[in-house]
Every structure is written in structure tokens, then in C-alpha cells.
Amino acid sequence: MSSNEPIWYDELPSPVGILRLVADDSGLREIWFENGRHQKAPHSQWRRAAAPFVLVRRQLEEYFAGERQQFELPLHPHGTAFQLKVWWELARIPYGATISYGQLAQRIDQPLAVRAVGAANGRNPLPIVLPCHRVIGSDGSLTGFGGGLPTKRYLLALENGVAHGDLFGSALRTR
Amino acid sequence: MSSNEPIWYDELPSPVGILRLVADDSGLREIWFENGRHQKAPHSQWRRAAAPFVLVRRQLEEYFAGERQQFELPLHPHGTAFQLKVWWELARIPYGATISYGQLAQRIDQPLAVRAVGAANGRNPLPIVLPCHRVIGSDGSLTGFGGGLPTKRYLLALENGVAHGDLFGSALRTR
DNA sequence: ACCAGACTCGCCGTTTTCGGACATCAATGC
DNA sequence: GCATTGATGTCCGAAAACGGCGAGTCTGGT
Structure with missing residues (x-):
């Protein structure tokens, strides 16, 4: 049956809403x-x-x-081998930078697995910490984010030192 | 991923061959x-x-x-709710007795789930201890056993006080 | 010419769905 | 006799659908 190992959770208020944190004894598992x-x-x-x-x-x-x-931080995301490959690659995108899904696919040596990379990205269990928000469409559009596009826009604006007030007024295209 | 709780195993010679035993801290899990x-x-x-x-x-x-x-014994078999229902019902079949798959289905209040009972029986993780060998076809045939039909015949003969020598000569029909 | 959208199609891992097969058995039709 | 059928839960494999894509084509408006 499932594990007996204890799982912990807690909540954390943030500028983008309340974050639900989940962890086990070996690291952070999920952020919702x-x-x-x-x-x-x-x-x-x-x-x-x-x-x-x-x-x-x-x-x-x-x-x-x-x-x-x-x-x-000690991280302990759960997923398939492919997903883990994608997620760990996310951690290597520099702060404030953005790349496209296609480029991300190239970086894991599967240049054609573009949609699969998109799907894996969409299931990133550790948003913000594993910066899936830094991945955008090849035409510069934001295309999607588990926490909502405004949040994605906010995070990118934050990382680029843009003033915070304009959560809904950013110059970044939503599409 | 899976549990951190320790799993133990060992072997035990027996008249029907070597038995592989598997257990965790809360009880016996499997016998192969x-x-x-x-x-x-x-x-x-x-x-x-x-x-x-x-x-x-x-x-x-x-x-x-x-x-x-x-x-x-403390037992800790793993399975679906339906399987557990079947397996625990096995424990109530008296020593030396036999019942049919149909009767077993009735005892768990699912008289039509006869084939499902057969399948669950076939996946009994604790043979001998949970006596699936006491379940036979409605026409008296032995029909199947994870450890081989000779073993099933041996166990039934043992429970009926029959001499052991005739592992392959029992009067019980194989079909 | 140029550009923005809308549309098509190929790509790929994951998820969902579906169809059989089972350690059955009683009833039915031939 | 004998083949067929229907009822049940689970597993396993195959097949199909489904995405946070992207490159290419086409269309219509300037």
C-alpha cells in the first residue's frame, strides 16, 4: 500500500496568493x-x-x-524519469531569463519532444522554486501557468526588477 | 517514492518445496x-x-x-478492498473442508462475482495460511493453484489425514 | 510588401479508455 | 452432451486522446 512515512504540509501567504507547501522528511515535494x-x-x-x-x-x-x-533547499519532486529530467533542467535557467519550450527540449537532448516538455512543465510540482515560469512560447507569449497567467507575469516582472504595482498592467503579452 | 519501512524476507523448506516468506513490521505479507x-x-x-x-x-x-x-499470526496482505474481503473470508473455511468458488462468492454477499472471486483467489499472497487451497470447482475439480495442483492436492490430503506418500496418487480428481 | 491571426500538421510522453482474459457457474438452446 | 451466454472485479496490453509547442500556409487588411 502507500508509504507510512510522514507527510507534512503548511500554508504561506505570498504576493501571488496563499501557497500550500508539502514535504516529506527528505525534502519539499509540492507547492500549490x-x-x-x-x-x-x-x-x-x-x-x-x-x-x-x-x-x-x-x-x-x-x-x-x-x-x-x-x-x-532539499527538493523531492515525484514524477516520471522524463518529467524529472525536464524539471531539473528548469533549475538551470538563470534568474530573470526566459527560454522557449523548444529550447528547453533541446537542452535535454530531445529537440522534438516539444509538446511533451510543455506537458511536463504544466505538471511541475514545485513552481517558483523550479522556475517553470521562465519558459515561454517561441513567439514570446506566456501561453500558460498552473497558478494563472497573471502570476506568471508577476514573477517575471519581479525578476526583472519591474515595479510590483502593475500586476495586471505589465507590458508582457499574454497573447 | 515507495515506503521507507523495512521489508524482511527469508526462506523455509517444506514438504511442498522451499517457501519464500516476506514480512514488514506489522505482519506477514507474502508467501511464494x-x-x-x-x-x-x-x-x-x-x-x-x-x-x-x-x-x-x-x-x-x-x-x-x-x-x-x-x-x-499477524498478517498484512496487500490488495484491493475486494481482494481483502475474499482473502479474509478464506480464513473462515474450516480445516479439512472445501467449498466452491460459487459458495465463497455467496459468503461475501456477491453471489454473482464468481469469476472475480476466482481471480482474487489466484492472487492470494498468503497461500497455506489463508487456505485458498480449500476452494475447488463446483464439480469437485481442483481447477488451479499458485503453487501447482500437486501441492493443492497434497495440502488437502494432509488436512484429511491421508498418508503423505502419495503426492501424485491421490484420489482427488485434477479434472 | 508586410503583418497579425487562424488554421493544419507533425512531434512525443502521459493519461485515459477499451477489450480480453482469468483458478467460475448456472441456465439455456440445440 | 455440448457450446453459448451473462454476471464480477482486476490486471494487462494496445490504442486513442490529450496537452502550457512550433513551424509552415493561407487569408485579409493595410
């Missing part, structure tokens, strides 16, 4: 956006606790304050 | 027949140990010596 796309209820056997998330909380707060460009 | 149908190699992360199987070993030895008619 409140009202995000794959929103689901915490599993009944999970336990709420703040202690496992002290590091995560601090680094995310620093990130949103514009004071952190890189995360140093 | 050497050369049985769903024969598989022990998982690489399992650890071999004798201590968890002291009780199991003694009770099985007593059973094969004809000195035990009922097992008193």
Missing part, C-alpha cells in the same frame, strides 16, 4: 497555488506543521522581496 | 512457492533476516506435521 489549476485538498493522513518549512518559508520570503535569486 | 506461478526475485531493498519469522516458521512446521489446524 490557492485556487490554482491542480488544486486539491491535503490528503487526510498528512499532518500540518511549521517546523519542516522554516527554510522554505525564509527563502520564499526573500525571493518575493527581490533579495534572493537562487534557492538552496 | 519456489518455482511457483508468480515467482519473482526479492526486491533489492529487502533485507534477509530470520528473527521476524520465528512464529511463522514454527506454526508452518506444526501445520505440516499435522499438529496445527489454525494459524495465529
